[in-house]
Amino acid sequence: MSLATRWLELADIKDELAARDWFPGTSGNLAIRVSDDPLEFLVTASGRDKRKRTPEDFVHVDAAGRLIGEQTGKPSAETLLHVEVFNRTDATCSLHVHTVDNNVISELHAATGEVVFTGQEIIKALGYWDEDAVVRVPIIENHADIPTLAAAFAPHIHASAGAVLIRNHGITVWGETPDAAKRYLEAYEFLFSYTLKLRALGVHS
Numbered sequence: 077m078s079l080a081t082r083w084l085e086l087a088d089i090k091d092e093l094a095a096r097d098w099f100p101g102t103s104g105n106l107a108i109r110v111s112d113d114p115l116e117f118l119v120t121a122s123g124r125d126k127r128k129r130t131p132e133d134f135v136h137v138d139a140a141g142r143l144i145g146e147q148t149g150k151p152s153a154e155t156l157l158h159v160e161v162f163n164r165t166d167a168t169c170s171l172h173v174h175t176v177d178n179n180v181i182s183e184l185h186a187a188t189g190e191v192v193f194t195g196q197e198i199i200k201a202l203g204y205w206d207e208d209a210v211v212r213v214p215i216i217e218n219h220a221d222i223p224t225l226a227a228a229f230a231p232h233i234h235a236s237a238g239a240v241l242i243r244n245h246g247i248t249v250w251g252e253t254p255d256a257a258k259r260y261l262e263a264y265e266f267l268f269s270y271t272l273k274l275r276a277l278g279v280h281s
């Protein structure tokens with residue numbers, strides 16, 4: 077797939093997530109694979125308002141997250157997390173957002189290092205079709221030092237689809253295709269929101 081096609085795909089996903097208000101305060105970053113050999117990808121430029129659509133929204137980087145050639149703009153500060161996903165799996169898209177729900181869930185379940193979901197129809201959107209399937213989302217501590225954060229994140233990357241919560245920071249979700257990554261992210265955020273609403277009603281699942 078061409079760079080231009082990939083750019084448009086990621087820009088459309090960015091617009092859809094922006095419409096959900098999932099990029100508060102310039103938070104969040106998105107990445108899409110452009111080629112496998114050598115591994116190259118597009119990633120959001122750092123510090124930008126991801127609700128706006130501009131020609132400077134993404135930069136083109138190599139397998140280590142370094143700019144390829146002359147480009148204005150800086151790769152996302154959290155590019156190394158996407159580097160880990162793309163180097164370890166065949167995922168084509170990796171999405172990171174900060175929402176109030178994913179932050180609260182990460183704090184509530186931090187002590188156990190994971191949040192577990194079962195008995196929810198929406199887990200079919202994550203590819204779990206068994207009635208008693210169990211979905212586990214690992215929670216890692218937030219580290220200001222990004223190589224340290226990436227080292228804590230990497231052991232939780234097992235397949236071309238997955239998700240990791242970063243405590244009081246956000247979630248990173250990846251998938252085999254850009255649409256799959258977006259679907260997984262939406263399903264996880266649904267589960268987080270549902271769980272918090274139940275808790276607010278005094279029900280603990």
Ligand SMILES: CSC[C@@H](O)[C@@H](O)C(=O)COP(=O)(O)O
Nearest residue numbers: 102103104105122123124152153
């Ligand atoms: C502005 S708060 C969020 C940042 O510190 C970071 O966590 C984030 O998600 C966005 O950083 P960015 O460098 O724009 O990709």
Ligand SMILES: [Zn+2]
Nearest residue numbers: 103104154246
């Ligand atoms: Zn972040």
